[in-house]
Amino acid sequence: MAKYAVPCVISLLTAAFYNIVDQIFIANAAYLGSCGNAANTVVFPLTVVALDVAVMI
Numbered sequence: 001m002a003k004y005a006v007p008c009v010i011s012l013l014t015a016a017f018y019n020i021v022d023q024i025f026i027a028n029a030a031y032l033g034s035c036g037n038a039a040n041t042v043v044f045p046l047t048v049v050a051l052d053v054a055v056m057i
Contacts, residue, residue, distance in 0.1 A: 008055050015051055019044050 019040065026036040 008052075011051055011055055012048065015044075015048055019047075 022040055023037055026032050026040055029036065
């Protein structure tokens, strides 16, 4: 079980780090602002679910 859990944990941590960096870049863009952060917040869980399915397959 641990053999399969390690890649999954690494991929989820990478996705979370990507989301944090993406939020910082979006917040610094004057033309995106809060709407860009809101869109990223909505899409991130969908991305995590897609990543989970990909790792499961």
